[in-house]
Amino acid sequence: MNLQFTPEENAFREEVRAFLADKLPADIQRKVRLGQQLSAEEHLRWQNRLSERGWLAPGWPVEHGGTGWSPVEKHIFEEECAAAHAPTVVPFGVNMVAPVIIRFGSEEQKRHYLPRILGNEDWWCQGYSEPGAGSDLAGLKTRAERDGDHYVVNGQKTWTTLGQHANMMFCLVRTDPKAKKQAGISFLLIDMNTPGISVRPIITLDGAHEVNEVFLDNVRVPVANRVGEEGEGWTCAKFLLTHERTGIAGLGHAKQALRHLKHVARRQTHHGRPLIESPSFREQLARAELELMALEVTNLRVLAAARDGGAPGAESSLLKIRGSELRQRLSDLTRRALGPQALPFFADFLAGDDDSLADDQSFAAAATAQYFNRRKLSIYGGANEIQKNIVAKTILGM
Amino acid sequence: MDFSLSDEQRMLDETVTRLVADRCTPEQRRRLIQERGTAPSALWNTFAELGLLAMPFGEDAGGLGGDGIDLMLIMQALGRGLVPEAYLDGLVIPGTLLARLADDTLRDRWLTSLLEGEHQLALAWHEAASRYDIDTPATRAERSDDGWRLQGRKQVVLNAPGAAALLVTAGLADDSLGLFIVPADAEGLQRRDYTTLDDQRASDIDIDVTLPAPALLASGEALLAALGEALALGRAALCAEAVGAMEVACEQTLEYLKERQQFGAPLSRQQVLQHRMVDMRLHLEQARSMAILAAASLTLPEEQRDYRVAAAKAYVGEAAQFVAEQAIQLHGGMGMTEECYVAHYAKRLIMLDHALGDRDYHLETVMARLDSAA
């Protein structure tokens, strides 16, 4: 047993740092640091830098443009990106639909879509959830009826993250209403510019426009855009949900959040002293630190198991539960560390449209909105209650 | 021991509850927020007509002489309706200070009209380094020829955009604390107005003003005693408001779980969610007890009063957070949206912990006094 990074891994870390120092645009870095929302252009500008370096798709097989990194190297990469305030890569293309296409797609689909994803030519969104199908995803109702070489799709998707920027959506649809729940579902790739699609914003409680409703009204989708066989969409969906969960604990983000929290606690005063010296606050910081240390090693254990051939299954549920809880706790502590300064809500600043705030205002501006935004971590991607059901069933056999 | 309300209190409770239900539906609330200016709203005028603005003040100050329980009933009802009026920050806290400290001239000018609903006030005390301590401002007051010069920067002054005058804390030459009344249109006040995430109005204010000598309301021990009273009242009131908001958050979440179908059954059939709902209810009931304790302790000797109020505020802050977070969680994606009303309750429940000392702050008070407390 050896928990040290190897000299090669340390050298890799240096290489990543040098790249970030060199290539991460300062304006984008500042926005991420201050918690301002990024525009589509800013996301793409950064993702193009990663593409140019060949680092956009660490999770892909090398022959399709992956990096060939070990799980530990991916972990280091994520940690350094978060530490440098690099934007999170929009996952729907690179990390979600691409692995499905690589695993289940036709040669033609691979040839067409994978290079476009690597080149940031398509912006993908995920059309899984529906108003009536959240935790019970297999209860989805969006219908796709065959009409010659096309499917005609009718229904509604919701919570579609960044769908406002997307030109492509991967979508679960019901192709056989008579088959058993999971069996009648197919996986379609839908061009968002097809007639009959409309996208409406949903404003979240932190005032942000991050999610959308997508309405599909007689949308004609070529049968060639189906991934896998008809009725096998659930297999694709499940593969996507369990595949490549290195990042699921959000460890890089948690580490960065803890660093930020310490910075805030040093800067804020409490009874005339830095807050970080307050024994009761310090204890809460220390407890968060312990949780983070444990989570990091658990994460590395799961990564090592994955490297040695085990597909991460229910363990990823554990990482998701603990990772989301920890990140929520850190955002809670950061909000509380700010005291009364957590109250102001500068919506225009957070949307990236206003830069007139004083330093002490901008420094604190995002904390409260982020605290509320982070509530999503225990809701999406399989809510934590659902994750616990999975662990109870598959790990504990209850 | 008697937990029952008097007939008058029951009537007060019913009156405010009905008023809030009639006049602060989600739609009406949105409009109230949009249309806020410096002039009092129609709702505020109704508060005045019903005597709600005079209720929490002694008869000598022109009030109706309501006690802590009366205030609790009002605040609970305002919490249930998420009423976007600065009842506490614009009326109760500054009014209590004026009633205690102002001379007749200042009372005539500022307090009478406050109770009649003609204007509101605000207490300006937060600063960059103050956190939740009110007694050590960096803002300074210096004697000038015929009055005072006040210089400093206040942050997050709740209700400043709606206030006709500010009560401003400042350090005096001998390092004791002073409280000044500054008309909102005084030359040398630079406000940056904004809203908070839970739809309150507030400002950051740069201050460099000259004031006449009588602008100093009080200083030293007399001021600290009055502030102690006003803050205890405010903290107890916040506990009550939280309880009102928690009630609704619990109700709405329970309703939602009964309605929302997943896996072919209402979510309320899931045992995990049943237990969670029970935990929310337990937090609510325990918080209610603490809010009652705080409200009933306001007339105790200072030390006992502050110990119990700190305990209540610490306890309620934590309970409110549990209820807020679970209300969002059990609503799933819906709970994350601006459109879902429970999210607004969650926001208020979280943010009210940042007013007048949060749960960490008050827990420290309890920790410090644990041994000497009876």
Ligand SMILES: Cc1cc2nc3c(=O)[nH]c(=O)nc-3n(C[C@H](O)[C@H](O)[C@H](O)COP(=O)(O)OP(=O)(O)OC[C@H]3O[C@@H](n4cnc5c(N)ncnc54)[C@H](O)[C@@H]3O)c2cc1C
């Ligand atoms: C910010 C955000 C972004 C999202 N982005 C996307 C996206 O891009 N694409 C997409 O397809 N979806 C997206 N989602 C949707 C997300 O996956 C769903 O919100 C999630 O699956 C939960 O479904 P629901 O919201 O319908 O909640 P519900 O399923 O109604 O659940 C409500 C509550 O009940 C609990 N619950 C449900 N069933 C059980 C059970 N059997 N046992 C115990 N507890 C249970 C849940 O855990 C939750 O707490 C997003 C959601 C959010 C909040």
